[in-house]
Amino acid sequence: MMSENGALPLRGKVLTVDTMNANVKKVDYAVRGPIVQRAVQIEKELKEGVKKPFEEVIKANIGDAHAMGQRPITFFRQVMALCTYPQLLDDNKFPEDAKNRARRILQSCGGNSIGAYTTSQGIDCVRHDVANYIQRRDGGIPSDPDNIYLTTGASDGIVTILKLLTAGEGRTRTGVMISIPQYPLYSASIAELGAVQINYYLNEEKCWSLDISELQRSLQAAREHCDPRVLCIINPGNPTGQVQSRQCIEDVIRFAVKENLFLMADEVYQDNVYAEGCEFHSFKKVLFEMGPEYSSKVELASFHSTSKCYMGECGFRGGYMEVINMDPEVKAQLTKLVSVRLCPPAPGQALMDLVVNSPQPGEPSYQTFIKERTDVLSALAEKAKLTEEILNTVPGISCNPVQGAMYSFPRITLPERAINEAKAKGQAPDMFYCMKLLEETGICLVPGSGFGQREGTYHFRMTILPPTDKLKIMLNKLKEFHQKFTQQYS
């Protein structure tokens, strides 16, 4: 109501930090946290001519291949251009296989336009192609297109499945087991949904491998205060870069059966395996090879994306998930839930299709495609090795082999005085370290505390994505910085 003199009453905001969603406040997302915000600021300062001890910020904080100079796969972009502007189908600059892919995708779109909504689960022919890809990848184990849901990046699928699984209150609240270190999408989504985060620690001494005894310990402790129902695995690992052995996956599946857990397998780095003797095994494949007693029982959702591997098409937000043994009534609920957001972006769906249905021998684009893919993957393998080698020459830094994915997660020894100074500032010691590194060298990394680590240990995550020359410079700058930092605080 107006007051007597006609002025509006004083009023506070409707929405304040005190009255907002409390779960959202608990969300933390280090990959784009304070250190990245400061990096963006520094970039602006550099542009404005502010003098710094470096000329550019090197962002090794996020798995963003194109931003680091990786070129898109020509075939993928040709098809996408054809889908976007079909007049180009008459242009003889474009190879026939690209045109065929584009025509096929467009025929599956409403009004033959990629601007139409698709079905909520995703374009029919894309889901079929995804199922065929999985079947080929997994040595013939069948995949049903009805179990495939296209998603807005893998993140979207992961959040959706966690959402379905979140229920109960207090001691019956859903608990979600995640590895520590973890990719912070998991902790963030668990916080947002108000589920309970259950940490199991990877074994740094054994190359970040997963010990069943640790799973058991963590589960038992969690059962005291919540209802553990989900086990999340990232393989190849983010941020830790390990590749799980077949044996380990089998053990995890047995554990899930024994303990009645829903399995979520984040396999977005499935093509990113570099170390000799390592191989990617999908959870789906191992599950089915263990026989019908397992393959008919275990509830599994696995996730893939257009953002990683050799294509690195993050901006398109393409992805899929496959759900195995999901209760049909729950599946109907899932389909309903995804329909509220209408559909994943159609260009991302089309791109996902190309990833699972890439040029075949005999097709005009095959040679170029294979060359481009091989170039990217072998450069990554080289950089994985380089990173491990150079980092391990630095006293006070120890780095496990980067077996796969796109990251190294080295352990750093910090002097007592640096730890104390950080604590006095209310900062995690590795945040303090990374912030100093950024200010002095322009290198942007993410502190280990953003991913979780054993109490009293410190790490950072660094992508191996910068071009080899730049990566070498960066690693040597890092070496120099670490030595200086150690001296300064000793």
Next chain:
Amino acid sequence: MMSENGALPLRGKVLTVDTMNANVKKVDYAVRGPIVQRAVQIEKELKEGVKKPFEEVIKANIGDAHAMGQRPITFFRQVMALCTYPQLLDDNKFPEDAKNRARRILQSCGGNSIGAYTTSQGIDCVRHDVANYIQRRDGGIPSDPDNIYLTTGASDGIVTILKLLTAGEGRTRTGVMISIPQYPLYSASIAELGAVQINYYLNEEKCWSLDISELQRSLQAAREHCDPRVLCIINPGNPTGQVQSRQCIEDVIRFAVKENLFLMADEVYQDNVYAEGCEFHSFKKVLFEMGPEYSSKVELASFHSTSKCYMGECGFRGGYMEVINMDPEVKAQLTKLVSVRLCPPAPGQALMDLVVNSPQPGEPSYQTFIKERTDVLSALAEKAKLTEEILNTVPGISCNPVQGAMYSFPRITLPERAINEAKAKGQAPDMFYCMKLLEETGICLVPGSGFGQREGTYHFRMTILPPTDKLKIMLNKLKEFHQKFTQQYS
């Protein structure tokens, strides 16, 4: 544990309808509900050669312009193709203004690639263009790019703001006021978040206008059992097609101030205004024209999208929101929250840029652009009129003028016997009607019960998007069906 004979123990599913997220179960989304699922089935049956009394399904259930044959705007698709496959920048088939737009967008992308992640809030230059567009649209009232968040369609923005606002338990739980009839994204998101839905009824007798006295009634009733904090408005209206008067918007703003409500203005149909004497007024503009006493106080989020208006690019999932007077600490939380999903799809962001930064007089693409836009909008205006006119010739159907948006929401009179038969089947009477319509004519509409309506009234939502010829056929088939249906059940 294995049992003694080595067999795995019997176990039920981890995830069942009984143990899943209870809020998700409450979600309902009629626009893609059972009737649409049946339509998809029928399409399959037709393909398989099953004989039906019609040859094709006409989907008038969803605002999906391209699926209904509308052609994309040439300029938009040219720029998108250039962004996707920059080799085309050397091709003289593409006009210079399209190339300039593409170059500018690519320069704002990491590694000049639309495949890189963007900042979570959205590409810088796109947010600037959006702010400039709003400023032009609103007669010079300033807009700050820092208040612009790019989104994955408007839906994503709406859910995000509702998420921030959802707090409290029991009687302090956040209440969200939504119009009835409403667009079911609102009821679905409110259910998913566990917030409280507060219905205010639009006045069908006065062309679906909004009465402040009804807002007051609805708010008062809600205060008995929850904490009403948000008022959602859809203007132009979905599903009801009304366009709010400037006076009404002022009244709503005064009401929001008086009652301490956060305003959410869904303005995705801002270019879809057809009726003479009607004009689109943005909430932002009216708010600022009411003077600083209002413009410095009212918290407002408004939403726009690439999916509607004259472009109808639904598949790209582009959108933006502008937040006004949001508490800076909450804004920081919002920025953090959106960063968890990394970024909206980059192609959708680029497309949003073109919508707010379309060809200007003097640029080579201007004439074609204007012609294409005008053609779409005048065809829609014609179809809006046609729909109203033909429907109102049917005894038992009464249809308000379609002043804007893309839908008619006529009221239908159903014979008592039909109502009883529906109820006996456990169906809403208008669902029963629409299902019969679909089976007998192939026309797919959404029953009014999916949007909400006054007790004892029945409606359907029909898009005006089919091409004029098809629309006429459809309306006449509908007329015939209604007469037959009425006879049959009288």
